[in-house]
Amino acid sequence: MKWNWGKGIVVAMACFMGFILYMVITMSTDDNYSHDLVTEEYYAKEMAYQTEIDAETNARNLVGEISGKRTPEGWLLTFPSSISESTNKGTVFLYRPSNQQLDFEVPLAISGSNLLIPDNQLIDGRWNIIIEWTDGEEEYMYKKSIVY
Structure with a gap:
C-alpha cells in the first residue's frame, strides 16, 4: 500500500x-x-425579575454604599449609616458559581455598621454576594461579585 x-x-x-x-x-x-444550573427554579426567578430591578434601584438610591473587604477573620461588609440594625430584616446569600454545594445563606445581622462573614465559610475564589433586606416599607437588594 x-x-x-x-x-x-x-x-x-x-x-x-x-x-x-x-x-x-x-x-x-x-x-x-x-x-449545575445557575438556579433550580429559573423560570419563577425570571418572573420576579422586575422586583429585583426595583430593589437594586432602591439600594443604589441610598445615601452611601455597601462596601466589602477581605480581613484575616473573613469578609467584612460595611453598610452606610442610613441602614440601621434594628429596622432591617434580610439575608446575605453567597453563591459559588463553580460549586453549588458551597452556596450558603446567613441572616442579615448588622452590628454597628458592619457584618462579618467568617473565614471558615469561605474558600478562595470567586463568589457572588446577594444581600436582600427590607425596612418595612421598601425592599432593597445589593449584588456584587467578589474574589476571596
Missing part, C-alpha cells in the same frame, strides 16, 4: 475527530465535571 498526502490528511482528521468525540463523552459522563 502506497502512503500519500491524501491518506495522511484523512488519518489526521479521523484521529482529531476521535479525540474530540472522546473528550465530549468523557466530560458528559464523568461526575467530576458535573454541570
